[in-house]
Each structure stands twice: as C-alpha cells, then as structure tokens.
Amino acid sequence: MYRLLDVLPVFSGDDRISRLFTLVPGSDFGADALSAIDALGARTVPWSEACGRTYDMVVAASPKGDLRLLRGPHVLVPHGAGFNKSIPGEGSADSASGLDPAYLRRPDHDAPIALHALAHPDQVARLAATDPRAARHAKVIGDLTLERVLASTSLRDRYRAALGTGARELLVLVSTWGPESLIRQHPGLPARLAAQLPHDEYQLALVVHPNERGLLGTYELTERLAPALDAGMILPDPHEEWASVLIAADALVTDHGSAALYYCAARDRPVVSVHRGGGELIPGSPMGVLLDRIPQLGRAENIADALRAYRPGPGHAAAEAAFAPPGDAVDRLRTEVYALLGLAPPIHGFTPRPLPPPAPATRVPAAFDVHVETTAAGTRITRHPAGTGPPGHHLAVEHGSAGEQLARSAGLLYRRPLPASTAPVDLAWTADGWTRHALSAYPNCRSAAALLPSGRCLLRVRGHEQTYAVQVEPRSEEGRIVRIDPAVALSAAHARLVSPQPAPDSHTVLNCLIGERTFRITLRPATDTEATQVI
Incomplete structure (x- = not known):
C-alpha cells in the first residue's frame, strides 16, 4: 500500500482523475493498510462494491489475491526492490514474489495486465524466462520510491x-x-x-x-x-x-x-x-x-x-x-499510464516529493551508568543508559526526567533549566539553592549540578566548601562545530573531584575523551553571579 502512495502522485494536480482505494480480501495485513489509508483521509470502497464497478485503471503493488476480479486495465508496480525473495508454500517454487507466473497469468475473461512496471532490465528478462506471455506487457520504468530517496x-x-x-x-x-x-x-x-x-x-x-x-x-x-x-x-x-x-x-x-x-x-x-x-x-x-x-x-x-x-x-x-539508472522514472510512468487512459498528461511538470523529516525518539534515557577511565591523554567518559549493562564509576541522573528511584541512587544528580514560566507569580530555584537542596534531599548523592542557560554548569560536591563552574569547549572539525552534552562534562568533573587527588582551588583544565574526540573542560570556583542564576 505504501508503494502505491509513492506512485499515485504521478496523477497529482489532474482534476480529471479520482483516486479510490479498496482492499483485496485474504491479506493478513488488511487492518493496518485500511488504518493507514484512513489516516490519509483517502476514500475507500468495500471490496464487494469495488467488484461491481468498471474502472479506467486499476493500480496495484501485488498481483496476488482476487485482484483479477477488478474490471479495467491493470497496472502493476513493484512491491519492493530487486525481487529477492520467494515465499515457501506460496505460488510457484523458487519464483520471485512479484514475478511469479502463477499470479501473473490471466485467463481471457479476467481483467488484463496492461502494464507491468519494473525497475531494471534484468527483471524483464527474468519474467520473460518464466512466462513470455506475461512479459509482453512488462516495461522498465524505474523505481519511484528510489526517486524520492535520491531527491x-x-x-x-x-x-x-x-x-x-x-x-x-x-x-x-x-x-x-x-x-x-x-x-x-x-x-x-x-x-x-x-x-x-x-x-x-x-x-x-x-x-x-x-x-x-x-x-x-x-x-x-x-x-x-x-x-x-x-x-x-x-x-x-x-x-x-x-x-x-x-x-x-x-x-x-x-x-x-x-x-x-x-x-x-x-x-x-x-x-x-x-x-x-x-x-x-x-x-x-x-x-x-x-x-x-x-x-x-x-x-x-x-x-x-x-x-x-x-x-x-x-x-x-x-x-x-536492482535499479535502472535513476532520474526519469516519474516521466516514464506518467507517459505510460496516460497513454493507457487515452488522455494527454497535464502540462505542469512533476518532480518527486522530498521525504519528510523523521520523528525523534519517543523515549530518551535520563539516567546513565558512567564508566570512567583515566589515561595519559585525559579522562575517558563512556555512558550507557542505566540498567543496560554493568554499573560504572557512578550513576548520573537528570532530576525531573528520570524516576525517583534512580534519583535516590544517583552519584551525580543534575538538573536542566526549565522553560520560561507563564505563572502570574513565579517560583524558581537559583543554581546554588537547588544544588544545596539536592544534596540535602538525596543523602546518597555525592554531587549535584545545575545546567545554566549559558551552557555552563554549577557543580556542588558533598564535603567541598566551594562550588565549581564547569564549562566544555566545542571542537572545530573541517568547518563544523562539535559540542557535547554538558552533562558529559559534569561526569568528568565529578570523577575528578571525588577522586583522591586534592581539590583544585583555581582554574583547572581537564581533557575529556568521547570516542575518538577530545574536549577541553574548564573547572574553576563559581562566581556569585553564576550561583544566583535562575534555573
């Protein structure tokens, strides 16, 4: 069904064409296909009603089922790319699904296949080798899904x-x-x-x-x-x-x-x-x-x-x-289908529609087992979502995003800035106030940190008199800027400050290693301005 949605735009902008959808009975996947069509707002026709009409053209992405009962010239488009699979126990043995002569042969009283649109000359040759009669209506059109991908x-x-x-x-x-x-x-x-x-x-x-x-x-x-x-x-x-x-x-x-x-x-x-x-x-x-x-x-x-x-x-x-040289599949298919309809194609051109941006992950981990390795080049930080592997040097947890049980187990607890408030009378933490509160409310926590709107972080370590400002410098790579999540820099600073080494009392530079990259982290006493910033 989704393949059809890539093909049907060849008729876009033509008010002479009406598009109707029906579902051939017998598919195990019918309910999902109908749901997808409904989500698009397309018109559907029950199968029993569809078989009682005559159509100017029937476009399908599979020859299987009782498709032959739909009256009108049939146009078949590929269901996938390459015809790589045969389905055991279905159709002819060892025949590619989609090129199987068992589904392509049509008795004279059934609706004919007027065009079998294929993506590569080898596919026409494979079809001709198994069923020369079916191959008479096969033509190399190209792959319209590929055209969208390349566009x-x-x-x-x-x-x-x-x-x-x-x-x-x-x-x-x-x-x-x-x-x-x-x-x-x-x-x-x-x-x-x-x-x-x-x-x-x-x-x-x-x-x-x-x-x-x-x-x-x-x-x-x-x-x-x-x-x-x-x-x-x-x-x-x-x-x-x-x-x-x-x-x-x-x-x-x-x-x-x-x-x-x-x-x-x-x-x-x-x-x-x-x-x-x-x-x-x-x-x-x-x-x-x-x-x-x-x-x-x-x-x-x-x-x-x-x-x-x-x-x-x-x-x-x-x-x-798998694919003929791309670039003109839309024009080829448009020419063929309008010739079958006996209509002149619209004068406006058509280019493949770019694919929409994908949606991000619906679940984002907010707690990490952080593995720390001290090397001559710096401190290597490797984070894995909490619970997916062995425990690390410390558990770093984002307060307000992870569950309370994880927050109470955290060695490093941090908070990101909240969106601007629309309350008529607002209440907000300062960075210093929240880190003090966190260490008091979570006695197992060794460090608490607030990510500031500026990108710097305020870090408070249990037992240390002073608070620290943590900032990570971006890297420049061939005209691009690479930045890391400030929470990664906090883990590097936390590992340094809870180590047996003496606490730094002035500006200190740490090298943080993430994969093949090295980032410079500055660690210094926080200023009063940073401590009183609202988060």
Whole structure:
C-alpha cells in the first residue's frame, strides 16, 4: 500500500482523475493498510462494491489475491526492490514474489495486465524466462520510491537534526517480515546493541517491515522492543520515515529484505548482514549478491569490527543490479499510464516529493551508568543508559526526567533549566539553592549540578566548601562545530573531584575523551553571579 502512495502522485494536480482505494480480501495485513489509508483521509470502497464497478485503471503493488476480479486495465508496480525473495508454500517454487507466473497469468475473461512496471532490465528478462506471455506487457520504468530517496539526499543534515543524532554515528537495523526476518531470528539484537554501543557515540534505529508491524500491532511491537526503545532507539513510521532514516544513517545491519538496497543506492556506506540462510532468498538476486559480499555480524559485541570490515563496492553494485539508472522514472510512468487512459498528461511538470523529516525518539534515557577511565591523554567518559549493562564509576541522573528511584541512587544528580514560566507569580530555584537542596534531599548523592542557560554548569560536591563552574569547549572539525552534552562534562568533573587527588582551588583544565574526540573542560570556583542564576 505504501508503494502505491509513492506512485499515485504521478496523477497529482489532474482534476480529471479520482483516486479510490479498496482492499483485496485474504491479506493478513488488511487492518493496518485500511488504518493507514484512513489516516490519509483517502476514500475507500468495500471490496464487494469495488467488484461491481468498471474502472479506467486499476493500480496495484501485488498481483496476488482476487485482484483479477477488478474490471479495467491493470497496472502493476513493484512491491519492493530487486525481487529477492520467494515465499515457501506460496505460488510457484523458487519464483520471485512479484514475478511469479502463477499470479501473473490471466485467463481471457479476467481483467488484463496492461502494464507491468519494473525497475531494471534484468527483471524483464527474468519474467520473460518464466512466462513470455506475461512479459509482453512488462516495461522498465524505474523505481519511484528510489526517486524520492535520491531527491531527498541533500536533506540528510536536516533528518539527522530532527532525530537528534548530532555528531554520533547512526546505526540502522532493517528487518523484513516473516520467519527468516531479523526481528524473528534475532529478537534480542536491538536491546543488545543498545546496551553495547556508547550513548554519546552511537544512535540506534530499527526499520520494521509494515507487514510485521501489521501482524504484531504497534503496541505489541513496542512492548517487545521496550529495552531498546527505553535506551533511546528510534522506531520510524513505515510509510515515509523509514526512508529518511536510511538517508540519515551512517551504517546498516540487514537481513535479506530489500530496504537495504535503497540505503545502498543513496550512498555506499558500511552495511553488514545478520542473514543466516533459509528458503526465501533467491541466489543471484541483488540482495543475494550483496549478502555474499558483505561482512557477517555474529555477536552484538563485534559490531564495530564488522562495520570496519566492510569495503566499498558491494552496496553500489547491488543497487545497480536492482535499479535502472535513476532520474526519469516519474516521466516514464506518467507517459505510460496516460497513454493507457487515452488522455494527454497535464502540462505542469512533476518532480518527486522530498521525504519528510523523521520523528525523534519517543523515549530518551535520563539516567546513565558512567564508566570512567583515566589515561595519559585525559579522562575517558563512556555512558550507557542505566540498567543496560554493568554499573560504572557512578550513576548520573537528570532530576525531573528520570524516576525517583534512580534519583535516590544517583552519584551525580543534575538538573536542566526549565522553560520560561507563564505563572502570574513565579517560583524558581537559583543554581546554588537547588544544588544545596539536592544534596540535602538525596543523602546518597555525592554531587549535584545545575545546567545554566549559558551552557555552563554549577557543580556542588558533598564535603567541598566551594562550588565549581564547569564549562566544555566545542571542537572545530573541517568547518563544523562539535559540542557535547554538558552533562558529559559534569561526569568528568565529578570523577575528578571525588577522586583522591586534592581539590583544585583555581582554574583547572581537564581533557575529556568521547570516542575518538577530545574536549577541553574548564573547572574553576563559581562566581556569585553564576550561583544566583535562575534555573
């Protein structure tokens, strides 16, 4: 259904065309498809009524079911990319789903397939080899979803900003549907990766095929993925967000589903496989070729090594095997469908619509197990969402965002500024007042800190007479500025001040190591102005 929504804009702006949707009976995913159509405000027709009409054109993304009962010339568009899978027990043995002659043959009394729009010349050849009659109406049009992806690549920075990725590496997992999918074969992988990857170096997302979401339901899916989602993993919408997340990605973990081919077509970035074989993947298909040439991920703990083992080339080659040279798929399809309708195309042009920005994570961790390592180069800080792995040097908790139990267990408790108040008579803490209150209210807490609107922080350590101002300097990298969350700098300063070393009594510089980057942190006695700032 979502593929149709990428195709139907070829009729946009034409008041001669009316679009109606119906659902072919027998699908396990029908309820989800109807919900998506209703959300768009589109008009639907019950199947029994749809079969009683005659249409100028029937556009479908699958030849399966009783589609042949709909009267009018049929136009088939690809359901995915590459025709990489066969479904055991369905249709012809070893035939690609979507190119299966069992579904493409039409008796004379059934509605004919007037156009089978395909994305690559090899697909026409594969169809001709199994059913020459069906291949007569097959033409290489291209892939309109790919056209949208490529039209949106310049929005990568905007997508990453919407996701809150920043300077982190965005690792995306993609799962097809069915028993051999990532989400079925490796259900614990998202949670293990969320626990393995440092929060300040990586962001995680999972793209799940709409069929799998439809079978489980959103509630059941999110409950199964709760540990990873609680750690900040993104679960994009299956309509358009999945593609914008792939554009934003730095690396991919895939099974044998075709979503990986869109990622490879956008740019040749690292991709690794978790596919372990089975009866669905067709050898020699674009995904089959890709999976044969990319690294395998065995254990979640080996993800960094697997990504480093990727060498450029396989992704680009797989995309070339799945898609004809892009650029004119919209014009090709428009020409063909208007010719079938016997109408002149509208005079206004049409370009693929850029993908919308994806939504950020709905759950953002607010408590971290902080691991501290003192090296000759400085203090290395590695944060993991609390409870996902072994305890660290200290538990750093954001007051007001994390639960009270975590706040009472915190070694470092910090508070961010609140939004401006609209109360007629306002009440607000000063930075000094709140840090004193926090150490009094939470006796297990060793340090309390207030993040100031200026970006500096006021830090109070139990047993120290003075309060400290903490500030982290941004880095410049090839014309870009890299900043870290001030809470990371607070953990570095906290580790220094609770160590056996004498407390600094003047301006001190700390080197804070986050992954491959080093940030300078200044630590000094706080001024009265900083202490009395409202937070």
